[in-house]
Amino acid sequence: MTEHTTVIVVGAGVAGLTLGNMLQRNNIDCIILERRSREYVEQRQRAGTVDTRGVRMFREWGLGQMVDAGGHPEVEGGFFIDGHAMPIEVDDDNESIFIPQQTLVHQLTDRFLEGGGDLRYEIDITLENLEKPLVRYQDTVIAGDYLAGCDGDRGVTRASVPEGALTRYSREYPYSWVSALAAVPARTSGMGIHERGLAGLIPRGTENSRLYLQCPVGDTPDDWPDERIWSEIEARFGTAVATGPIIDKQIVPLRSVVHEPMSHERLYLLGDAAHIVPPMSAKGIHLALFDAETFARGVIRQVREGDGSLLEQYSQTCLHHVWNYQAFAAWITDLMHDAGDPSYTGEFRKQTARAELQRQFESEAANRVFSELTSGVM
Structure with missing residues (x-):
């Protein structure tokens, strides 16, 4: 039928x-x-x-x-540029x-x-x-x-x-992202522009955070151990962030x-x-x-x-x-x-x-x- x-x-x-x-x-x-x-x-x-x-x-x-x-x-x-916070006004x-x-x-x-x-x-x-x-x-x-x-x-x-x-x-972009899911609540959220590259830190519910880091095309997750990810997040934002276990990571082409x-x-x-x-x-x-x-x-x-x-x-x-x-x-x-x-x-x-x-x-x-x-x- x-x-x-x-x-x-x-x-x-x-x-x-x-x-x-x-x-x-x-x-x-x-x-x-x-x-x-x-x-x-x-x-x-x-x-x-x-x-x-x-x-x-x-x-x-x-x-x-x-x-x-x-x-x-x-x-x-x-929103941070080289560690300096920039004013952001949200439209009503x-x-x-x-x-x-x-x-x-x-x-x-x-x-x-x-x-x-x-x-x-x-x-x-x-x-x-x-x-x-x-x-x-x-x-x-x-x-x-x-x-x-x-x-x-x-x-x-x-x-x-x-x-x-x-x-x-x-169009393929000349860089990729390291995308990592961390088992830690995000206390700061936003984007960081730095001479080391772009970084992003976004809440994922109440318990997790999503981390983004600009990286060269061709990088693999093995190039980004957990310690390096957290170090780069802090460097690119120019401020301390809460750290914790990273439960997933991948390279995302743009x-x-x-x-x-x-x-x-x-x-x-x-x-x-x-x-x-x-x-x-x-x-x-x-x-x-x-x-x-x-x-x-x-x-x-x-x-x-x-x-x-x-x-x-x-x-x-x-x-x-x-x-x-x-x-x-x-x-x-x-x-x-x-x-x-x-x-x-x-x-x-x-x-x-x-x-x-x-x-x-x-x-x-x-x-x-x-x-x-x-x-x-x-």
């Missing part, structure tokens, strides 16, 4: 679960299929910032509880929150299931006929009117698009990627399946939420009014937004890294980058544009 649903959603990350909740609240049936186990998905440690646009979006869709609980604990934050209209991605995923999952949603884990699928989407796994066949590919950069959905139908644009178009026949790509931004920008969740909302509005209008115009414009609408934030992500990534260690791009670029940074503190116009982009409302 063949099951039928309006939307087959592949992937139970932020994009897929947000989409599922939006459709559910509008009485449009969907099935979410996830290759991994629920335990794996909800324990996967990833950064998470829901900016002002995202917070307002959740509340507009009646999902405000997703962001009203689970944010980071209050800690002293700062800024509603952005930090929330670990796994916490957001857990809350979205609970909400979807409590509403009677159909969410299936450990499902290894094959896709057939993207013009009339058909999904197979084991002895099950699911037909859908639309297929939402929310399964990330290495997922099966984008890989099912015929060769040549999509164009990939990408890259920007966009696939055009973001749809093919009745397959629509959302989130990392369509684009990737470097983590410095904190815009991965922002773009995933924008895609989910844009696609949800298109499906709702099609089902309710028989008007497919929003779905037809999905790729164009999203790409206009994606490229705007890719430009921001590339700019802030270059700026924050170039202003530190001159061995990557030279002393001249270091000085011009620092002048650009200083402008953000001294110019109301520059700060206004920066604030609109960081809050996601531009």
